[in-house]
Amino acid sequence: MTDKSDTPESVDSDCLEAFDHLYAYVNGELTDKKSVAMIEHHLDHCRSCFSRAQIERELNERLKNSGKNTAPVALENRLKKLIEDF
Amino acid sequence: MSEAQEKKAFFSRNIRKNMDSLYSVAHRLTRNSADAQDLVAETATRAWTAIDNLEDEKRFRPWIFRILHNCYISDYRKKSVRPVEFAYDELATSDSDSEIASLLVKQPDEFLNWWANPEREVVNNLLGEDLIRAIESLPESFRSAVVLINVEGLSYDETAEVLGVSPGTVRSRMNRGRTLLQKALWQHAQEAGLISENYLMESHS
Numbered sequence: 001m002t003d004k005s006d007t008p009e010s011v012d013s014d015c016l017e018a019f020d021h022l023y024a025y026v027n028g029e030l031t032d033k034k035s036v037a038m039i040e041h042h043l044d045h046c047r048s049c050f051s052r053a054q055i056e057r058e059l060n061e062r063l064k065n066s067g068k069n070t071a072p073v074a075l076e077n078r079l080k081k082l083i084e085d086f
Numbered sequence: 087m088s089e090a091q092e093k094k095a096f097f098s099r100n101i102r103k104n105m106d107s108l109y110s111v112a113h114r115l116t117r118n119s120a121d122a123q124d125l126v127a128e129t130a131t132r133a134w135t136a137i138d139n140l141e142d143e144k145r146f147r148p149w150i151f152r153i154l155h156n157c158y159i160s161d162y163r164k165k166s167v168r169p170v171e172f173a174y175d176e177l178a179t180s181d182s183d184s185e186i187a188s189l190l191v192k193q194p195d196e197f198l199n200w201w202a203n204p205e206r207e208v209v210n211n212l213l214g215e216d217l218i219r220a221i222e223s224l225p226e227s228f229r230s231a232v233v234l235i236n237v238e239g240l241s242y243d244e245t246a247e248v249l250g251v252s253p254g255t256v257r258s259r260m261n262r263g264r265t266l267l268q269k270a271l272w273q274h275a276q277e278a279g280l281i282s283e284n285y286l287m288e289s290h291s
Contacts, residue, residue, distance in 0.1 A: 023260045027235060029242045048202050055204045060236055066214035067221060067237035071109035075123045079105065079130055083098045086134050
């Protein structure tokens with residue numbers, strides 16, 4: 001657990017410990033059962049972290065949809081030509 | 087079809103299949119369309135010369151992303167006129183608890199209040215272009231991790247392979263990158279008046 005003296009006043013040290021695993025958890029990358037149990041227990045009891053986890057999930061969805069670009073036709077033609085010449 | 091023709095057909099098919107993804111990642115890295123197109127073309131050229139090094143055809147996606155990332159590091163980053171970014175990597179390998187604490191302790195109280203008591207509506211009200219601007223404001227190593235994982239859907243292990251770092255470093259970069267992304271979004275939300283007055287009053291009480 002984080003030393004309280006290093007912790008910003010408005011953020012609890014238990015939350016910081018849970019936060020260390022939060023993104024891996026919401027990204028489906030947390031496989032260690034003990035860590036999953038720890039964060040799920042914390043989210044069940046901490047309204048703030050529960051809200052943050054919800055926001056991070058929603059942000060994941062927004063990023064998935066907003067960050068993508070369609071390649072311009074000029075690039076498509078350029079790559080086609082490039083590969084033909086290989 | 088000869089072996090050479092089959093190889094070329096395989097390469098062409100997979101480039102086409104991944105073209106939008108390659109262009110998206112290149113665009114987020116270079117922050118402009120012309121450089122992104124050049125980067126993808128250079129990636130395709132280098133990938134073709136190295137195609138015999140691809141051991142598992144099913145791993146084409148992380149393999150080509152790694153080549154793109156290496157092209158960006160070796161060519162485009164050197165050309166960039168943007169100021170040198172802070173060496174976050176040193177912090178990214180430090181102890182994970184203290185590293186998040188050390189990042190948060192540097193943030194303004196208003197942001198920490200929001201971080202600890204987030205408003206869901208703020209994320210819902212942000213436009214796609216706000217998210218893109220926030221992603222592009224991230225230091226490069228964090229930007230790469232966030233784009234590869236959250237936009238392109240690569241796993242932490244695949245992202246580690248692309249970036250040439252350990253999965254632990256990827257996890258660490260995600261923690262820091264997403265926290266900085268939240269800060270960029272919070273700053274934008276404040277400027278755009280998306281954070282409610284009631285919330286700001288509560289934060290200051």
